[in-house]
Amino acid sequence: MSAKLTHQDDDGRIRMVDVGDKDETTRRAVATGRITMSQTAYQAIRDGQGPKGDALKTAELAGIMAAKKTSDLIPLCHPLPITQAKVAISASDEISGFIIRAEVSTRGRTGVEMEALTAVSVTALTIYDMAKALDKSMRISDIVLEEKTGGKSGDYQRDD
Amino acid sequence: MSAKLTHQDDDGRIRMVDVGDKDETTRRAVATGRITMSQTAYQAIRDGQGPKGDALKTAELAGIMAAKKTSDLIPLCHPLPITQAKVAISASDEISGFIIRAEVSTRGRTGVEMEALTAVSVTALTIYDMAKALDKSMRISDIVLEEKTGGKSGDYQRDD
Amino acid sequence: MSAKLTHQDDDGRIRMVDVGDKDETTRRAVATGRITMSQTAYQAIRDGQGPKGDALKTAELAGIMAAKKTSDLIPLCHPLPITQAKVAISASDEISGFIIRAEVSTRGRTGVEMEALTAVSVTALTIYDMAKALDKSMRISDIVLEEKTGGKSGDYQRDD
Amino acid sequence: MSAKLTHQDDDGRIRMVDVGDKDETTRRAVATGRITMSQTAYQAIRDGQGPKGDALKTAELAGIMAAKKTSDLIPLCHPLPITQAKVAISASDEISGFIIRAEVSTRGRTGVEMEALTAVSVTALTIYDMAKALDKSMRISDIVLEEKTGGKSGDYQRDD
């Protein structure tokens, strides 16, 4: 017998889970991901960090703004008043690409895992958009939840 | 010297590229990606495909709707009147997860790669949302452009 | 055997229908609907039309704006560049309520029936919102397509 | 003298009512509505519920997502953090159509009647969209509030 999905009621019908009885506590989530690409595209984006460039800053900002749209994108996700969001991109010569890390917090009745994961995804897509004239074979990978605190289900820390 | 990013003008300032002189042609893009998870979570979602379940259908629909929001999410992406969109999810026992494929078309002045990639990303995020009570260690990976047709820059076909 | 739904492919999977090969022609649709209520609520809203009132104007404007959001609300609806929209509300003592009529046009590859019907629905909901402190038993009814012109499938005129 | 609309100040000017002093309590609303159509269209949609079909599930999901957009659609409606939403569609041979029921909850300072009514409306519009190639004479009717709990104004139960 398979485990039960929380988004299905006893009739198997999809619903938005009721979180009205949960406490309003401080909740925080961190997610990461990466995008890898050709050396040419990688260097162009990385150098876009220089005095006048802003490719990575554009992508970080896109991620922050996407965190605020999460409940509009994910059908059964609850709307949440985000209290904090930040996205950091690190260039990595080793993987010829970029590591993305997003952190989101709220005071609310449900967690912000989806907000952090959405921020990482849209940050990666924005980098793709800006480099796609140079390389169409880029790969977005390893989008995972790193940690989560707050809420009744307890804290989570990814072990690698 | 690194290659030039199309989204930067001669001053290095970020802009939305001018596509006004491009022809309005039929353009199509296909993207894929995957999400892997524990056996327990995988089976719950896969069995959610049964007579009453609709976890995967919810995720497919979320992907289609996200394709229409692409220019709202990606800062320098042009708004496009999408003429067709579909998303298909296949369960894979082998990877203990799901393969997602999105196809988007338009009649427009620029391509729909970002729309197809966004559809795949949001489909994966929606699966994550529905299974996260069962497994927090899921991984979204290998989001890539498979093919692209239409437009002056020529067709693209990924070779694996 | 039942008729085939256009939004399902041969596998029964939901999709956004491909309209890329359709001609870009002038298309127009008219929809109507009504909301009925207690005499007290009806008079308050109707008198809200006076020198300083603007309850009905608020509702008409809400309908026009909703027409522009149609493809964001209806999952498989194509985004369309609306070229014209108007909504007119008529007070009717006879039904103790209001008759709503919306007309929408576009130059596009698919019709604007959904835009006109959405405009009527949101206009009615907005009237409900403004009168709900006076009457909770209001009824929104008879939302129908009155006529439709343009497009290959031919014109449609409702006969009553 | 007619009753006073809450959305108008003493000058008759439209405003969003101040709910800042209201208590944050659990509030819940249920709304219903129906869409009737030709036998052909009805059977196609109803059979779309089979092993591979998902017409009704698409419509239910559209209703849930619309509940989250209510304050964006209804001009003077307050934004609310919805804590729960579900939509259920029942096929009815008798009326040759579908009965829609939506239930929405929140912890907030104002009720969710508009969210429940919006969910019903958009669910009906989505069914219309998917069946409109088969029948253009469908009718959306009887959208009403069934019940409402929570808040100072007391509970409401429709009597039929």
Added chain:
Amino acid sequence: MSAKLTHQDDDGRIRMVDVGDKDETTRRAVATGRITMSQTAYQAIRDGQGPKGDALKTAELAGIMAAKKTSDLIPLCHPLPITQAKVAISASDEISGFIIRAEVSTRGRTGVEMEALTAVSVTALTIYDMAKALDKSMRISDIVLEEKTGGKSGDYQRDD
């Protein structure tokens, strides 16, 4: 040495400021602004206030609705559940234009200055839109915060 921007962390990276530890209190802000234009355009809009006209009411409503979209427009602005919003436009023969005043309140962890300023801006833009066929040289000016109450940083009252 220049003052520190709150939206930058110690690395100078842009972020959404963390307001999770702030108290949820009643906060209120008032902003004003003006739009001036030719006599012809001014009179047309002003007379649009007559028995059937509604140019200014349209603009006021646009401002109220824009207040609800503030966090979607301003990248690092926190989403807030607005509890009250109103916009008032006064015609001024003296300046051949209109004075706009917006007032917004919330119960939340951060202020609503941006919501009030956004409401004024969009109200002015909407007036521009409706008069632009008559005058393209209109000027939107003097958008300022008039007062602000609530929150730890204390009240603010503009002195002119």
Added chain:
Amino acid sequence: MSAKLTHQDDDGRIRMVDVGDKDETTRRAVATGRITMSQTAYQAIRDGQGPKGDALKTAELAGIMAAKKTSDLIPLCHPLPITQAKVAISASDEISGFIIRAEVSTRGRTGVEMEALTAVSVTALTIYDMAKALDKSMRISDIVLEEKTGGKSGDYQRDD
């Protein structure tokens, strides 16, 4: 007798003007505006342009993204497929503030004046948001249309 507003029909009822018969041509608009502030706030934002700062880039990007939302903000504004958008901010010691210039193009049936003006407004609001902890008395002023080309009504060039 006052001039006629294009957004009102013969009954004085507000509508979205019909542009369906207009030609689809290349249209372009340029708008400018300014925000002035205390020396302290000015320098903090201006220095935010340094190696790691990105306050002004954040504001420019917000302006570009807002151009895409124009028809969602301005009630009677037509949705348009923008083909190009850019925003440039110049620091001015002289005015202790920033000059904003936005340029938007489209291939469409109506102009992009509102898109350019909206981009300037939201850019200014975003600067305000980032400096408001330092100065609450900032002033957004002189938002005007500089030039406009394309369309039947002829070109417009502001003369100062």
